[in-house]
Amino acid sequence: MFENHFKQALKQSDPLWGLWLGLPDTSCAEICGSAGFDWVLIDGEHASFDLSDIKYHLQALEPHSASSIVRAEDSNPTLIKRLLDIGAQTLLVPMVNTAEQAQEVVKSAMYPPLGTRGIGSALARASQWNRIPQYLHRANDQTCILVQVETKQAIDNIEEIAAIEGIDGIFIGPSDLSGSMGHIGNPDHPEVVAAIDHAIRVINQSGKASGILSLNPKQAQEYASRGVKFIGAGVDTLLLRLSAENLANQLKHVNDIEPTIVDNVY
Numbered sequence: 001m002f003e004n005h006f007k008q009a010l011k012q013s014d015p016l017w018g019l020w021l022g023l024p025d026t027s028c029a030e031i032c033g034s035a036g037f038d039w040v041l042i043d044g045e046h047a048s049f050d051l052s053d054i055k056y057h058l059q060a061l062e063p064h065s066a067s068s069i070v071r072a073e074d075s076n077p078t079l080i081k082r083l084l085d086i087g088a089q090t091l092l093v094p095m096v097n098t099a100e101q102a103q104e105v106v107k108s109a110m111y112p113p114l115g116t117r118g119i120g121s122a123l124a125r126a127s128q129w130n131r132i133p134q135y136l137h138r139a140n141d142q143t144c145i146l147v148q149v150e151t152k153q154a155i156d157n158i159e160e161i162a163a164i165e166g167i168d169g170i171f172i173g174p175s176d177l178s179g180s181m182g183h184i185g186n187p188d189h190p191e192v193v194a195a196i197d198h199a200i201r202v203i204n205q206s207g208k209a210s211g212i213l214s215l216n217p218k219q220a221q222e223y224a225s226r227g228v229k230f231i232g233a234g235v236d237t238l239l240l241r242l243s244a245e246n247l248a249n250q251l252k253h254v255n256d257i258e259p260t261i262v263d264n265v266y
Contacts, residue, residue: 004089006039006067007144010168010209015224018069020213020235022047026060028236033064041069041232044083045094055086055125069146075101077108081117084109085124090144092171097153099160105147106166110140114166144168146211150176155195162206169209169230172199200228 009016016038021029024047032040042049042057049057054070061068070088072079075096083091093105107115119136121127127135145166149158150173162170174187174196183189187196196212200223203210209229214220220233 002089002142004067004142004144006069006090007142007168009038009067010144010229015228016230017220018230018232019066020232021057022235022237023240024048024053026056029057029060030064032236033061033066035066037066039067039069039090039230041071041092043071045071045073051082051086054083054088058087071148075105075108077104077116080105080108084117084139084143085120085126087125089126089142090146092146092148094148094150094173095154095176096147096149096161097151098157099164102147102161102164102167106145106164109143109145110166111136114140146171148173149199150174151180152177152195153180155199158199158202159206162203162208167208169211170199170203171211171213171230172196174213200226 006016018039018041019032019035019037020041020043021032022043023029029040029042040061042054044054058068058070067090068088069090069092070083071092071094072083073094075093080091080093091109096102096105109115109117111117111119121135122130126139132138146169147161147167148171149155149161154161155177158170161167174192177195178184178187178189178192181189181192181195183192186192200210200212204227210227211230211232212223212228213232214223215234215238217233220231223231
């Protein structure tokens with residue numbers, strides 16, 4: 001079995017920097033996979049990936065230095081099972097609002113006796129179709145479970161969510177959180193910032209790894225200095241869009257260029 005390097009790295013002191021992948025062609029994943037990021041996230045929630053697309057991305061990224069994380073579209077147990085079977089070892093599950101939901105995610109991702117993940121390893125890429133010795137006995141140790149808190153309800157329940165055994169990390173989603181709190185499009189609103197700060201403190205004190213998406217490099221570094229462990233600092237679609245726009249602006253307005261500012265909304 002391939003060791004889950006991301007799960008191991010969560011235990012180390014250095015922050016882990018990541019990049020969101022939303023472009024469906026695997027060439028982008030290959031380009032970004034060895035660009036220097038610690039992890040890249042295949043976004044099955046918002047990007048146009050189906051199950052096969054996610055598998056192709058996992059295959060394309062396997063030789064590269066960045067660890068792969070897959071964001072599921074939701075917490076459906078069958079979906080979690082299928083993502084793990086095609087080879088995802090680290091899952092980010094969105095919209096987890098209660099401790100009960102977090103517990104169900106853990107159960108869905110773990111084989112018995114720790115959980116209820118269905119056993120079909122003869123059909124699974126994850127087990128190399130039963131070539132990996134003792135896969136069923138070893139898979140739980142290599143599975144990394146990240147849950148995403150991104151609503152006011154989730155922040156209200158953050159202490160209970162952080163106490164659930166089996167969760168490796170908790171990722172804060174500023175954009176959905178700001179919308180949930182009545183400040184859509186404004187994750188820098190003081191009430192949202194206070195909620196994020198509270199969540200970071202609770203998660204770090206629980207011994208779980210905290211994570212967040214921040215497209216502002218200065219803000220991202222500030223989060224790292226406060227112990228946030230895994231930070232998404234870019235999105236492939238925005239990097240392409242902004243680079244293309246900046247190049248066009250440079251060519252058309254050589255003497256009147258103002259840099260494009262990236263807001264923190266995703």
